[in-house]
Amino acid sequence: MADTKTAPSARTLRSAGELACASVVAPERLAVLEQVAARYAVALTPAMAELIDPDDPADPIARQFVPDAAELVQRPGERDDPVGDDAFSPVEGIVHRYPDRALLKITHTCAVYCRFCFRREMVGPEGVRPLSPAVLDEALAYVARTPAIWELIVTGGDPFVLSPRRIGALMDRLAGIEHLKVVRFHTRVPAVDPEAVNDELVAALKRGGKAVFVALHANHPRELTPAARAACARLIDAGIPMVSQSVLLKGVNDDAETLAALMRAFVETRIKPYYLHHPDLAPGTGHLRPSVAEGQALMRALRGRVSGLCQPTYVLDIPDGHGKVPIGPAYLGDGEVADYRGGVHAYPPKD
Numbered sequence: 001m002a003d004t005k006t007a008p009s010a011r012t013l014r015s016a017g018e019l020a021c022a023s024v025v026a027p028e029r030l031a032v033l034e035q036v037a038a039r040y041a042v043a044l045t046p047a048m049a050e051l052i053d054p055d056d057p058a059d060p061i062a063r064q065f066v067p068d069a070a071e072l073v074q075r076p077g078e079r080d081d082p083v084g085d086d087a088f089s090p091v092e093g094i095v096h097r098y099p100d101r102a103l104l105k106i107t108h109t110c111a112v113y114c115r116f117c118f119r120r121e122m123v124g125p126e127g128v129r130p131l132s133p134a135v136l137d138e139a140l141a142y143v144a145r146t147p148a149i150w151e152l153i154v155t156g157g158d159p160f161v162l163s164p165r166r167i168g169a170l171m172d173r174l175a176g177i178e179h180l181k182v183v184r185f186h187t188r189v190p191a192v193d194p195e196a197v198n199d200e201l202v203a204a205l206k207r208g209g210k211a212v213f214v215a216l217h218a219n220h221p222r223e224l225t226p227a228a229r230a231a232c233a234r235l236i237d238a239g240i241p242m243v244s245q246s247v248l249l250k251g252v253n254d255d256a257e258t259l260a261a262l263m264r265a266f267v268e269t270r271i272k273p274y275y276l277h278h279p280d281l282a283p284g285t286g287h288l289r290p291s292v293a294e295g296q297a298l299m300r301a302l303r304g305r306v307s308g309l310c311q312p313t314y315v316l317d318i319p320d321g322h323g324k325v326p327i328g329p330a331y332l333g334d335g336e337v338a339d340y341r342g343g344v345h346a347y348p349p350k351d
Helices: 016-021 025-038 060-065 134-146 164-175 199-205 227-237 256-268 290-304
Strands: 094-098 101-105 153-157 182-187 211-219 242-247 273-276 313-318 321-324 336-338 344-346
Touching: 060 164, 094 134, 101 134, 164 199, 199 227, 227 242, 242 344, 256 273, 256 290, 290 313, 313 336
Parallel strands: 101 153, 153 182, 182 211, 211 242, 242 273, 273 313
Antiparallel strands: 094 101, 313 321, 336 344
């Protein structure tokens, strides 16, 4: 599966030195950032580089993609496989944690590399090897011989870095698996490389007759540029529904105003907010991780003040493979219920 689109990579910034040359980071930061880049992959597309204000040390786009010396600090509890993928991998490339759905990690390459990535130890040029044709065959054979798998989530890495030809070939192969009904792609590409969402990609996704969904990962409303919204429209207008997933990140979207603007931007783009992830315990990501209590307070701030269409589910992936659970604030207690303003009322009402 090494066939990827090459045009964007020729323009993507892939080292601390290139970030400095492009004035994304100050030259005096170069030495320490090179230490970070030696451990964790770096890639910043032109679409994202254009959004960064180099004069703002707290820029929320830079905070997601530009290396930070804090990544060299590993806090207690952080681990290389924070969500326990390895324990639920029956064959290489597949994670089968929940009965009716499985992940296919078809590539370990991304268009951009997030500084909070929970798979940061395996993605990138120095990460886990790409799936060979034989390994992909075995992964798809596992899906075919496991009738409980109703949905396949194609992830990585980012599957949209693969060429339309490769994606179309995958969809053709999945078409022959009768019990598989839904194929979901998780990607950042419509926002970080909008031009890559072209007619060829859309046609490839529609091959095979499965119900196809695309989950867009974005964390700040500025990422949903006019070009990104147009890329999403190309998918949605072709009959491919979209949902969102975001990560709650300190200094990026951990205030009610920004989080509300992000969710509204999704809905305006015809993307249904789906998951707001509490950050996983990946190495060197503690500086980006707010507390669960802070996240619950933000979800409470959204409730009642922002349209129900804009409400994601706040979730935590329990470490070591125990699965995702919703961790939003509770409103119903023993004989009482809280309203969105903080008022408490008896329920059932007392006559």
